[in-house]
Amino acid sequence: xxTKLTGVILFLxxxxxxxxxxPTADVELTIEIPRMNVSEYxxxxxxxxxQDEDRQAVANLTVxxxxxxxxxxxxxxxxxxxxxxxxxxGRSLKMPVDGVxxxxxxxxxxxxxxxxxxxRFAKLSPGDYSLVVEASREVGGRELLTLPFTWPSEKLQVQxxxxxxxLGEIKLTLQPAK
Amino acid sequence: xxxxxxxxxxLVSLLPATxxxxxxxxxxxxxxxxxxEPWVTVxxxxxxxxxxxxxxxxxxxxxxxxxxxxxxxxxxNQSVGKYRSVFDLPLTEKGTYxxxxxxxxxFAGWEEDGERKRFRGTPEMLADAIPANAENVQVTESIGRIxxxxxxxxxxxxxxxxxxxxxELVPLTHPNDLYAGETTKFRLVVNGEPVEGxxxxxxxxxxxxxxxxxxxxxxxxxxxxxxxxxxxxxxYWLETSTEDKKTSVPQAxxxxxxxxxxxxxxxQ
Numbered sequence: 106x107x108t109k110l111t112g113v114i115l116f117l118x119x120x121x122x123x124x125x126x127x128p129t130a131d132v133e134l135t136i137e138i139p140r141m142n143v144s145e146y147x148x149x150x151x152x153x154x155x156q157d158e159d160r161q162a163v164a165n166l167t168v169x170x171x172x173x174x175x176x177x178x179x180x181x182x183x184x185x186x187x188x189x190x191x192x193x194x195g196r197s198l199k200m201p202v203d204g205v206x207x208x209x210x211x212x213x214x215x216x217x218x219x220x221x222x223x224x225r226f227a228k229l230s231p232g233d234y235s236l237v238v239e240a241s242r243e244v245g246g247r248e249l250l251t252l253p254f255t256w257p258s259e260k261l262q263v264q265x266x267x268x269x270x271x272l273g274e275i276k277l278t279l280q281p282a283k
Numbered sequence: 284x285x286x287x288x289x290x291x292x293x294l295v296s297l298l299p300a301t302x303x304x305x306x307x308x309x310x311x312x313x314x315x316x317x318x319x320e321p322w323v324t325v326x327x328x329x330x331x332x333x334x335x336x337x338x339x340x341x342x343x344x345x346x347x348x349x350x351x352x353x354x355x356x357x358x359x360n361q362s363v364g365k366y367r368s369v370f371d372l373p374l375t376e377k378g379t380y381x382x383x384x385x386x387x388x389x390f391a392g393w394e395e396d397g398e399r400k401r402f403r404g405t406p407e408m409l410a411d412a413i414p415a416n417a418e419n420v421q422v423t424e425s426i427g428r429i430x431x432x433x434x435x436x437x438x439x440x441x442x443x444x445x446x447x448x449x450x451e452l453v454p455l456t457h458p459n460d461l462y463a464g465e466t467t468k469f470r471l472v473v474n475g476e477p478v479e480g481x482x483x484x485x486x487x488x489x490x491x492x493x494x495x496x497x498x499x500x501x502x503x504x505x506x507x508x509x510x511x512x513x514x515x516x517x518x519y520w521l522e523t524s525t526e527d528k529k530t531s532v533p534q535a536x537x538x539x540x541x542x543x544x545x546x547x548x549x550x551q
Contacts, residue, residue, distance in 0.1 A: 181319070185316065188549060188551075197437040
């Protein structure tokens with residue numbers, strides 16, 4: 106753990122040197138969508154939200170779904186397949202949601218950054234939370250990963266998880282508050 | 284006891300749609316939907332197995348659909364087949380739709396010149412059906428409600444309030460918010476009033492793929508309430524029935540009330 110943490114700090118330090126003009130985001134999330142060798146591949150729907158200890162959704166960070174019109178219309182029909190997100194939050198939203206909904210993304214690593222001043226974080230009352238990533242794929246499966254964190258962020262928090270099917274590695278980094 | 288048995292037999296022969304052995308049900312293609320105008324398609328049948336079409340179609344005459352706003356809506360593409368009835372419903376409003384088949388009828392038995400005669404139909408048809416020389420006339424009124432619920436977007440409760448007629452289920456937890464591993468509380472009302480001691484049967488579908496019905500028997504408490512713990516996800520069938528003397532048909536001396544609902548329990 107110590108060496109890992111040192112590694113992270115070292116990396117951050119080096120990153121700081123390398124891209125000095127690009128300040129490190131307060132909250133950074135990377136989501137890996139695995140590359141799959143299947144005959145019929147559809148990009149997954151992905152929802153990312155923050156829930157409190159009672160599993161109540163307190164903030165929506167992102168929802169990737171098929172936003173363009175197809176024969177079946179826009180892809181809102183399949184949003185309930187993100188079962189937990191739909192129950193905790195999605196079903197009471199009017200899609201699309203500004204700053205939250207976005208188009209589906211291809212396989213690979215995707216980075217999301219948030220500032221502590223983002224209202225979705227700034228409005229959190231102090232306590233323990235989970236960041237939840239749920240992915241669901243047409244003619245595929247569904248997977249949900251949870252990363253715990255404490256708010257406000259007093260020290261560097263790094264949480265990682267790895268999915269087995271629909272999600273690859275996900276990593277959450279919260280910088281200490283300045 | 285013997286009389287009870289006889290009347291039971293009579294019921295089975297006259298009212299297959301509300302008999303003990305056969306299960307009557309409406310089964311929606313899904314219960315939780317989203318989009319500008321998602322459609323749900325519903326099967327209606329009477330069968331031994333849940334939810335397979337192997338006995339009778341369920342007639343759609345008594346179809347009553349209440350939209351989230353409280354207005355009555357008509358189902359599209361209604362069709363009665365050999366083993367099942369089918370209809371479609373576009374969910375143009377956001378919220379919960381109550382889909383029900385309500386059967387209001389009478390059945391009568393009498394003796395005419397020493398022969399037993401039977402009749403089943405509407406209360407209006409009753410006067411013409413029973414001849415003047417009929418003896419030992421027994422008339423029973425029946426109200427049967429078979430229902431299910433579907434929701435577009437966030438669940439709403441306006442359409443699922445009890446109407447005050449017959450047996451109804453009051454979901455204290457929303458019927459389209461049921462999850463495996465959780466427990467749901469319901470209340471049963473008869474004519475809008477809670478009734479203690481009603482026996483409820485709950486069976487998970489897919490009975491064809493197991494050796495036993497695995498039914499759960501529950502009884503309502505003093506508030507007419509009971510709880511169901513959902514062990515597994517799936518489509519579930521819930522059934523209860525009762526009898527009373529609160530008839531609305533003048534010739535009837537007893538009333539038989541039945542209720543059945545299909546509920547979907549989702550995985551966590």
